[in-house]
Amino acid sequence: MAKNVRPRVKAPRSAEAGEVVVIKTLISHKMESGQRKDSDGNIIPRSIIHRFVCDFNGENVIDVKMEPAISTNPYFEFEATIPESGDFQFTWHDDDGSVYEETKTVKVG
Amino acid sequence: MNFTRRETMVIGAAAAAAATLPMPALASKTEDLIAEFTGGAEVGEGGVMLDAPEIAENGNTVPIEVSAEGAEAIMVLAAGNPEPPVATFRFGPLAGAHRAKTRIRLAGTQDVVAVARMADGSFTKTSKTVKVTIGGCGG
Numbered sequence: 473m474a475k476n477v478r479p480r481v482k483a484p485r486s487a488e489a490g491e492v493v494v495i496k497t498l499i500s501h502k503m504e505s506g507q508r509k510d511s512d513g514n515i516i517p518r519s520i521i522h523r524f525v526c527d528f529n530g531e532n533v534i535d536v537k538m539e540p541a542i543s544t545n546p547y548f549e550f551e552a553t554i555p556e557s558g559d560f561q562f563t564w565h566d567d568d569g570s571v572y573e574e575t576k577t578v579k580v581g
Numbered sequence: 582m583n584f585t586r587r588e589t590m591v592i593g594a595a596a597a598a599a600a601t602l603p604m605p606a607l608a609s610k611t612e613d614l615i616a617e618f619t620g621g622a623e624v625g626e627g628g629v630m631l632d633a634p635e636i637a638e639n640g641n642t643v644p645i646e647v648s649a650e651g652a653e654a655i656m657v658l659a660a661g662n663p664e665p666p667v668a669t670f671r672f673g674p675l676a677g678a679h680r681a682k683t684r685i686r687l688a689g690t691q692d693v694v695a696v697a698r699m700a701d702g703s704f705t706k707t708s709k710t711v712k713v714t715i716g717g718c719g720g
């Protein structure tokens with residue numbers, strides 16, 4: 473597991489039924505591209521988060537396939553429809569097999 | 582062996598063509614990826630929006646935004662990076678808008694390409710040139 477990986481998500485606590493809300497996510501990760509070399513000229517192996525998924529009550533909002541060209545500390549901003557009260561599940565999949573998760577609850581009404 | 586003027590011209594033209602070959606080879610990597618994404622279908626223009634700065638001072642973190650109304654998926658490519666793929670966004674049933682923002686790495690001044698797959702199975706693309714002052718691939 474990569475060190476110091478901390479997911480952060482900005483989502484509203486409440487919404488109207490059917491409202492479209494903006495979600496912002498940021499996860500601290502070095503996103504080693506596999507292109508860089510260390511001081512001895514050896515290539516530093518690739519180590520990135522390769523997939524990000526956001527679901528709401530089990531239904532998919534967005535599913536992103538990420539490549540090494542995504543910057544350090546990957547940031548995503550997107551929109552989601554809130555049909556009813558429930559939970560957002562955010563999942564990041566690391567190259568090393570680690571999975572980072574975050575949950576946010578949204579109340580309708 | 583004596584060359585006629587005509588033969589010399591032909592050899593010269595062939596040498597010039599050979600010298601320019603690496604450039605189309607690089608571009609075709611992007612084209613191959615687009616073909617893989619579309620399955621060889623024709624790619625139209627319009628309907629997909631790509632927002633990126635005209636000049637990015639730091640290629641390590643270039644903010645971009647893609648959107649395409651009614652898109653199932655949007656693929657982003659950086660044609661001038663050592664590895665052109667950047668990200669593929671797939672929108673689920675609860676996507677509020679077919680829009681996403683992120684930050685990407687660009688190795689140098691180049692074209693960023695966005696290809697969208699629409700719900701009806703058609704494809705559309707757009708591209709934008711971004712000038713990069715400091716490259717973002719550790720070079």
